[in-house]
Amino acid sequence: MNKKLDDIFRRMFAAFGPQHWWPGESPFEVMVGAVLTQNTNWGNVERAIGRLKQEGILSPRAIYEIPLSLLSSYVQSAGYYNIKAGRLKNLVSFFAEEYEADTEKMFAEDTETLRQKLLAIKGIGPETADSILLYAGHKPTFVVDAYTQRVISRHLLIAEDADYEEIRALFMDRLPCDAALFNEFHALFVKLGKTYCKKKSPLCQDCPLNGL
DNA sequence: TGCCAGGCCGGGT
DNA sequence: ACCCGGCATGGC
Numbered sequence: 001m002n003k004k005l006d007d008i009f010r011r012m013f014a015a016f017g018p019q020h021w022w023p024g025e026s027p028f029e030v031m032v033g034a035v036l037t038q039n040t041n042w043g044n045v046e047r048a049i050g051r052l053k054q055e056g057i058l059s060p061r062a063i064y065e066i067p068l069s070l071l072s073s074y075v076q077s078a079g080y081y082n083i084k085a086g087r088l089k090n091l092v093s094f095f096a097e098e099y100e101a102d103t104e105k106m107f108a109e110d111t112e113t114l115r116q117k118l119l120a121i122k123g124i125g126p127e128t129a130d131s132i133l134l135y136a137g138h139k140p141t142f143v144v145d146a147y148t149q150r151v152i153s154r155h156l157l158i159a160e161d162a163d164y165e166e167i168r169a170l171f172m173d174r175l176p177c178d179a180a181l182f183n184e185f186h187a188l189f190v191k192l193g194k195t196y197c198k199k200k201s202p203l204c205q206d207c208p209l210n211g212l
Numbered sequence: 213t214g215c216c217a218g219g220c221c222g223g224g225t
Numbered sequence: 226a227c228c229c230g231g232c233a234t235g236g237c
Contacts, residue, residue, distance in 0.1 A: 021218095038219040044234055045218090079234040083220085125220050145218050190218055199216070 002174035004157070007212055009181075012188035015208040016195075019187035022135035024049075027103040029058060030136035031095075034128045035087050036078040048078040060092045060101035087123030094121050107137035115141065126164045134186070140179040142171040143186040147193025154197060155209055 023042075024030040029049065036045040051074045052058040057066055072085040092101070098117070099106040106114065111133060118129035126144070133139040144167045153160045158170055175181060196207035204210065 034218090037217090039217065040219085040233090041217040041235070043217090043236075047235090077234060079217090080219090080232045081234080083232055087220085123220065127219065131218080143218085147218070186218085193218090 001176060004212065005171070005174055008155070008209060009185055009188070011208045011212070012192050013184070016188055016191045018184060019191055021183055021187035022131070024135075027107075027136040028060060031091060031132050032058065032063075032088060034131040034135070035091060035123065036075060036084055038080070038084070038087075038125075038128060040079050045078050048075040051075070051077070060095055063088055063092045064096060083123070087121075090121050090123050094118075103136065107139065111137075111139045111141065114139075126168070130168070134179060134182055138179045138183075140177045140182055142168050142175075142182050144168050144171075145186070145190065147197065148186065148189045150199075151189055151193055151197050151209070154204060155212060 022030045022033065023046075024033055032052070033045055033049060036048050049058065052063075055074055057063060057071075057074070063071065068085055068089060071088065072081045075081050075084055075088070078084060094117070095101050095106065099109075109117075114137075115129055115133060118124050118132060119126065124132075130141045130143040133141045134143055144164050149162070149167060152158050152167065152170075153162070158167060162170075171182075171185070175185070192208070196204050196209075
């Protein structure tokens with residue numbers, strides 16, 4: 001394990017403790033949440049998921065069958081609701097056609113192969129694909145998000161303009177390939193980012209990573 | 213009250 | 226291969 005990354009992990013874990021990610025009662029719910037949370041506050045996503053449950057349609061079949069416009073209205077609170085309703089449809093179509101809407105079958109697929117298949121779905125980009133693999137399937141892939149990028153570039157671990165795959169590779173090359181570690185590491189980056197590394201607070205005052 | 217949130221796509225250069 | 230506008234709600 002790379003020492004600098006080890007220090008970062010230990011400090012974040014000491015400051016915040018285990019994050020228990022991903023909040024969600026089933027792998028399918030995690031998949032849905034991964035789409036709904038694109039560039040969106042998690043609180044808004046929770047409301048949308050609650051609505052889907054309330055309407056009794058938080059299942060692959062129900063989302064497949066429901067009219068697009070009705071699905072849009074149910075996920076309204078998550079923002080970009082027309083776009084996201086379509087993306088959910090794309091995801092469940094893939095899920096049903098390739099794996100009979102069975103998460104066991106989907107995650108039995110070779111991880112890299114599945115990652116490429118997820119990336120081929122309209123509306124599923126690298127972060128959403130990796131979130132599904134890691135948090136719904138417990139597959140060892142590192143999730144990179146805006147917070148991760150901001151935190152590591154502020155702490156000078158990588159160039160500011162590094163792209164998604166570069167940052168992902170940085171972590172996957174230097175950490176043991178362990179889904180539980182990747183899970184906690186990413187969740188802690190989000191927690192740290194929300195607390196100390198917002199866009200408008202460049203000084204990161206009292207950030208646990210200061211001085212590394 | 214404007215800025216931001218656990219992105220991604222499509223069109224233009 | 227990048228760059229940018231669009232997509233949209235709710236909290237602070």
